[in-house]
Amino acid sequence: MSTKKYLVGLFDDDHTLLHAIENAVEQNMEMSDVYTPFPVHGIEDKMKMRRTKLHTAGFIFGLTGTITAFSLMAFANAVNYPINFGGKPVFALPAWIPIMFEFTVLFSGVGMVLTFYYLNNLYPGKKPEIIDPRLTDDMFAITFDMTKDSSNKSNLSEFLKKEGAVEVFEKEF
């Protein structure tokens, strides 16, 4: 295993962090990642992050659910076992709407959550790379990857300090 090296700048305020991110992007510094204890609005815009397509996945999963429910019911009640329930039509679309709806929600929800875990690579028992335990408490961090190239380390730590980082340190994994 090759070791990964990061330069970490810890911030104690979300506004300072946002400002630092803005300046880093402006000066074309390639941030490795940003860590926050809660969702800070505006980070994704400031980092010029590509918007997640999770909702598209949700839509496709939902549609799968609708189709699954419809085909299951149509097959079971109209084709495979067309039983006469009080003279009602065997192909009873209006009566199937509730279950089609429930399947849509079920498939969409379960599918999206699983996709979310998959994309984020989160699973029970994962060994997380914890930069600093305070990052899930009251600290925010910007990290720079130093694994391959650490020539501009002093520049970057200078930058972080100037932007108001309360601590700047290196972290290896």
Place this chain on the structure above:
Amino acid sequence: MSHFESPLREPLITGNKTYRQITDDIVHPTEGTPGLVWLISVGLAGLVALFGVFCLTWTICYGIGTWGVNSTVGWAWDITNFVWWIGIGHAGTLISAILLLFRQRWRTGVNRAAEAMTIFAVVCAGLFVLLHTGRPWDVFFIFPYPNTRGPLWTNFNSPLLWDVFAVTTYLTISLLFWYTGLLPDFATIRDRSKPGTFRWNFYNIMSFGWIGTAKHWERFESLVLILAGIATPLVLSVHTIVSFDFATSVIPGWHTTIMPPYFVAGAIFSGFAMVLTLMIVARKIMGLQDYITIAHIESMNKILLLTGTMVGTAYLTELFVAWYSGSMIEQYAFANRAFGPYWWAYLSMMSCNLIFPQFFWIKKLRRNIAFTFFASIIVNIGMWFERFVIIAISLHRDYLPSSWTSYAPTWVEVGIYVGTGGIFLTLFLLFSRYFPVVAIAEVKSILKTSGNQYRKEQMEEVKDQPAYHDADARLIYKID
């Protein structure tokens, strides 16, 4: 910042909290050795739950002949309790989904506990559905699967089957919604404990290795928003479908089109009552008064007032429509509810649900904790009686006077009901001990807009600026 909020609004986090203090306050109850109060409560709740399990086993061994139900009153305590629990299970997802879409910030203080309560309540509700079938070991028959009996498929035209899908979907989605929200908070607990300890490993497994990078949060926010979007119609559909169980039948008193909205309003009503009952106790014992403030309680009381009035309107509409229908049998069903042998149940329902919440028009009472607690218990009782009135009273005197009968529960039924209360409380107590009861990350995200010290700053900022009144004559300050 997501949207503008008037600095005149009441702060939702009091006590000049910092991010660190929020973590400390909320995680603290999960640390250290459990207190005596907690141990005794869990012990008692566990005993009651065990008694419930005993009665449940009794039912399974000897059949539902041990219950008070008969061929006229085929549904009684079982379905009453099922609908009651399912109704209670509506507040959690309502708070976290619908209030999220409406951008109601006060939801962050109570959503976690309310969602937990939802899940536990649905579990209790599920027990009754399972048992009322009489042969719970054959319960897999309700799911459609290719089989050697025909193939004999389930009847997809039946609301009873819709209910199976609605309740299981609701349980699954609520569980996923709740658990995904818990990941970052489990990570917070993990990072406060020493690496390598059992505690660290336990919460690391629970947190799925969450570290909170910006991309994770971006996906998280997107996921939560869309889950809220699909959970909103879901939560409305569940009780709608539960009401279809009754509305699509031809029993006088059940066969009414008002049922779906009436049931949904009733579900939200009872759900919020239960949230209030639990949270008023929990905030006191766990010292969370700065996160679940009087402002939160007042907001929930307003919902109680609204939904209680909706339910009350539905009661009166039902009466009017029964009279206006000109159908003798329909008219009798309602006259029998009010003046028949179960008049006391009807009176309890009317006074608890229609009359009592009207006290919440008074602001002083909405903000009075003792009164709110009392009212929430009254509403819980009232909503139980509502279901009993609808189910058992409508059935006991139907079309054929020769089959009229009465119904009284046996000790087994009472035992199962009390037992589910024990199961519910045991689960909730375990939750309050090992899980963060308030959504830590979400509360932190509203601190700078809704924390009291920031409110004060916002007021300072706008103090000298020209103010104007909007259409509702509220004072609005323009900042930024």
